[in-house]
Amino acid sequence: PIPILIVAFVFLVVLGDFAMSGLMSKFAVMAPIFVPMFMFVGISPELMMACYRIGDSVVNVITPLNSYALIVLAVLQKYKPGAGLGSQIALMLPYSVVYFVVWTGFLLLWYVAGFPLGPGGALTYLPPH
Numbered sequence: 001p002i003p004i005l006i007v008a009f010v011f012l013v014v015l016g017d018f019a020m021s022g023l024m025s026k027f028a029v030m031a032p033i034f035v036p037m038f039m040f041v042g043i044s045p046e047l048m049m050a051c052y053r054i055g056d057s058v059v060n061v062i063t064p065l066n067s068y069a070l071i072v073l074a075v076l077q078k079y080k081p082g083a084g085l086g087s088q089i090a091l092m093l094p095y096s097v098v099y100f101v102v103w104t105g106f107l108l109l110w111y112v113a114g115f116p117l118g119p120g121g122a123l124t125y126l127p128p129h
Contacts, residue, residue, distance in 0.1 A: 002043060003108050006051050009034065010104050013055025021065035023056055039125045046121040050107060058099040061092045 013030070020026045030052070038048045060066055064085055076083045076091070111123055 002041070003111065005038070005041070005043065006047075006108060006111065007104055009038075009048070009051045010055040010100070010107075013052050014059050014100065017056060017059045017063050018065070021060075021063055021067070026056065027052060039127065042124050042126070044117075044122045044125040046117045047111070047123050050117060054100075054103045054107060058096050058103065062089045062096050064089075 013026070016026055016030065020029070035045050035048055039045065061072070063069070066072075069085070069088070073083070073085060073088050076088050080087065110117075114123065116122060
């Protein structure tokens with residue numbers, strides 16, 4: 001069931017964002033494992049990258065490892081004195097959850113509809129025999 005793999009991988013990337021915040025560094029760690037594994041089950045690398053980008057983007061605003069976290073916190077403290085990192089995470093967590101549900105839902109609808117991800121960007125991969 002490919003839709004379950006899509007949701008599971010997006011969630012795995014979300015969890016990974018709390019251990020390593022960098023987009024490309026995290027992809028460099030995950031890609032050698034997940035790209036061949038997903039290709040083996042028929043998921044194209046383009047679809048895997050779309051899943052990765054969704055999972056990475058939804059928690060950027062709440063991860064304390066983000067390089068912009070201090071800037072966002074400074075702006076928050078300007079309007080709400082005494083606010084800390086916990087306040088920032090508590091305020092932005094509902095947005096992250098909604099983004100996760102909506103963007104993952106859009107990707108699943110896109111997959112079920114069978115639309116390509118772009119020119120030459122297939123959703124499925126047929127391994128050579």
